[in-house]
Amino acid sequence: MTMPVAVGIWVALGVVLLLLVLTGRRRLAARTRQTVPPPPAVPAGLGALRLGPVAATYVSSTLSGDWLARVGAHSLGDRAAGQVSVHDAGVLVERDGAPDVFVPTAALRDVGLAPGMAGKFVGTDGLVVVTWEDPAADDVPAVVLDTGLRTRLATDRARLVDAVRHLMTSAPAPKDPQ
16 A cells, blocks of 8 residues: 555544544534533622632533533533632633633532542542532523532642532522422
8 A cells, every 4th residue: 555545544534533523522512402501601790709710620511420421512511721719609610712611609519529520530539529500591401410620739629629618508508499
């Protein structure tokens, strides 16, 4: 086989693989768009800064309790570097090259450490996982999500968990939908 033919085969194979990945991402986004409403917009006033900004990688958001069920809708499945900060109004994840993710204080359900989620496993308690309720919007019912964050410095993980827990305890309890 000549060199141009071999290169042509590799290029064609690369294009096919790229198309498969893009098709899979589009299908994931379409499928989860029916079950996950758009996240809340970042409010104009965030209130007092409680922690941050802390350098972190936004790993992904998944359906709560199923850390392999990545949410592709609304760019919630897109991994990105950025920073996270905790304010009176909620938790703000500012992502580089992707839309910011804002979790209002009233939407927070739990926070803790985990070894990984959605294909990103970093070992014992390497991720901060924030569990929150994405409120109903656009005729899609509310859903509870887990959002994984990997802080750049290991010491920031405990600080972030403590700040979110403190925010949850200082906020009024969420109303029971019944």
